[in-house]
Amino acid sequence: MFKFSYNWLKAESEIETDYEELLHWLDIQGFEIASIEDYGDDKAVEIEVKANRPDMLSVAGVLREYYAGKGRRQIKDFTPKDVNVNFGSDNSVLSHRIVVDSKDVHRYCAAEIKGVDNTGETPEYIKDRLTKSGIACINPIVDISNYVLLQIGQPIHIFDADKVKGDIRIENVPAPTKFTTLASTEIELPTGALLISDDENPLCVAGIIGGHAPEVTESTKNIIIESANFDHIIERVTSKKTHVQTAASYRFERGVSPATAKLGALICVKMITELCGGEYNKTGYMHTDGTSAALQKMVVTRKRVNSLLGSDLDVPQICKYLNDCFFETECKDGENITVTVPDFRLDIDYDVDVIEEVGRMYGYHNIEPQPIKLYAPFVENPVNKNANKLRDIMVGFGFIEVLTYGFIPGNSMQMLHIKEDSEYYGDIKILNPLSNFYELMRPSLAYGLISTAIANMSVGKGDLRIFEVGKRFFRQKDYEDGYNEKNVFAALMTGVKLGRGFGITKDAKFSVYDAVSLLDATMREFNIKYEIKPTDELGMFEQGAGSDIYVSGKKIGYIGKIDPKVLGEFENGKLARDDVLYVEFCFEGFDETKRCIEFDSMYPSVNREYNFLVKNGIHFTDYAPVIKEASGIIVNVSPRDVYTGAGVPKGFTSVLIRIEYNDPTRTLDFEEIAGVEAKFMKALSDKYGITLKL
């Protein structure tokens, strides 16, 4: 972000400026206008500046961009004409020796003024421009340093020379170091941070923030002006680690042109001597490591420009666009253009960067859309296909899809009664969560669906069928970074499934058998054989009402009735009065195998129903095969109802089973069926103690 006074920009321009034209150009060049403050005769405009254009963080930069749009290829020279400081490499010309001992210092310009009077008022025009840019006014010298920062984008630091003891030394700290800032907060500098110290005290964190020791106040008499260029990487790392971001650090971490270091010092000298008096030292010190001594040159071809943009520009057009935004061009063969990059464009590293400049100057709106002419083979994504198939199946069953966050409360495992030694226990935590409510990467979708159900109950919606398709996360030592995740499907149902009315005499509510039905019907759609293995390992299900789901011997999920005690752990959980049924499974690897339709027999089937008395704990999937084994004419064994209560002894369940008898070659006679009945009843009785309920 950069905020500036429009009148200031106007004052720096050598040509007539137009406010609307400026805003329009900034807008079409992608510098979004974040805010405009109207001061009547002036406007404070705040623009969004992306990380690649730090040159736009100054009035000079914005003016330059405005000129690019107008095709005027030069802005005014900000160098003060009547100040004469001779910057040399002798570091002992000032009242304090300056020792630069770091490769992260690309430039260090220091100038000195003696006998200033800092007790006066900062001139109105400076105050006005600083205030509109959102910078507080302190005292004339400090205000001038900020003024130069905004004007040309060069951060300035000024030391009270009388408060500095001995040499000014700039070096990387060899170990984490404590530092107290101007704002009296203590920060810890990471190893390698650039610290400026004198013989006794740390003075400031280079390019980021100053300390109290050399602070410029009203009584300051002698000053040393620092206008430097520090490496963007160490500035970024230090600012990030210490959580200190200032107008200076913001610019240094994005990049400041080394070319403005000397200019910044000169403007400061000129303004301070003019406004606060004093004598400047005709000699200054400048350290340089040679970075960006020469302007960068690169070759861009006409062909590459057009093939990347999908345009048909000729060399003169390309050169014009580049010249308009301050690049110099040279082309001798009508194809290869040698481009010289202006010093303030630190973002231009490759030919594609130059091509973007051509593109934006040409105007993206002038690029005509062209259909893609590329053949790329289509690759099926089975997880995507299965997820969408599951969604369609669930929609058919009247379920509503929900989306919940991938992170759940830190205490959700305790809420779901999942014990630490359970394979379903989740302990992957986010280091910087929004709060501990969003801390744990979910090992199951159960928390999300249960809390969604309860939230809906609390707005009066108690009959629910909801589902979610999403990821569950778990640790896996030998996998990538030690984490893995699977795409899973989960559904929850509770309350009335079939309401009273239209022939139904009593509300029918969801029971655990409906969850099994949902699982069964879904698996049928994928033509997948699955197994149910009861388990009490998963604490969230009621004792005896939970099972694991297996496919091809692999555990893929679980199904059951949520323990009311678990529901009680949720806020408003007591609203859940009916059974809450839950199923979750991983659907990765599901692959619908081709099926053939079996044509019906020409001879009629005989259907009979039997009411079995089954001891609890014996499962349909155990005894159904026993029935089938009795004879080849049994083609179907299906459960019709399950009942406990009056008339059924304790510990038993009455199960209504329908058996379909058929032989595709003949009509069955009742005696034969009676024989088969006797056979399986004996087997059932012998093996499982199952009898007919009388």
Add this chain to the structure above:
Amino acid sequence: MAQFIEEKKRELQAKLENSDALDKLQGVESSFRKVMKELFAEMKALPNEQKKEVGAAINDFKKEFEERIAAAKKKISELSKTDAAVDLTVPSPEFIRGKIHPLIRVGRMFEDVYKEMGFSIAYGPEIENDKHNYEMLNMPYYHPARDMQDTFYLEYPKVLLRSHTSCVQVRYMLEHKPPFMIISPGVVYRVDEIDPQHTPCFYQVEGLVVGEGINLANLKWAVTESVKRVFGPEYKVKFSPCYYPYTEPSAAVDMGCIMCGGKGCRTCKGTGWMRVAGAGMVHPNVFEAVGYSRDTVGFAFGWGLNRLPMLYYKILEMRKLFENEVSLWEQL
């Protein structure tokens, strides 16, 4: 004979008056036919001089009763019509379809459009590492653009929750050679406090097309075409210069505001445009990082999918998407 006729008349009349339903009336009709048969038979047995008179009486009888029966029939059928009529404006709650989440619905519209254009769909993990999420996308550890995507970490600084699905594209490039056209839809995470317009996770659909001859004009086509196919041909799309470390040139994509039709409103902050995607030509540094030649060309785009269902279904608050008030989705 006349007396006999009168007797039969009374009998039939009594029966007729008792007939309040169609089946009973059918009984009356058949007895009537029987009586007629009987009477005509009797008449035949009479001497010729009497035949004429009796015949006329029987015919009167016949005519009279035919009319009475017809009237009774009409009455009964009218009665039964009003009695048993169903109100066909009353649906029973028997057939109720479920609903797909609005985010997924719009996501699927985009997936379908891109599939029609020949794109494949690629997936990748949500728990990612710095290499795939940042470094290989031309964002080294010190890159200021990292500020744009405030990230959740599981292990600082290496393991994180992906802040965009571009890492899926990186993984895809590491495993495949061009040419290819893929989209990578999925959940992404960024540190954002929950408020009406912010949620800490949202959905993206990113696209990547790599192959000879691919240019910015193709990118404009793919993005513009998908907006027109999903939202309608009347929607305008605008490209303006932008910056992303992993694309160069880069573009920001705006579409005409759905709320106001481009006139300017609160949702679009008066501009008439809404930012919906970022795009650009893939940066040569990214190609180099995944082991391709720097001369490879391709484009990438990324839709922030949360905004689109908001626009499509005029959902005013983004966080509603994750609150799952079932009665809202039922309206879909």
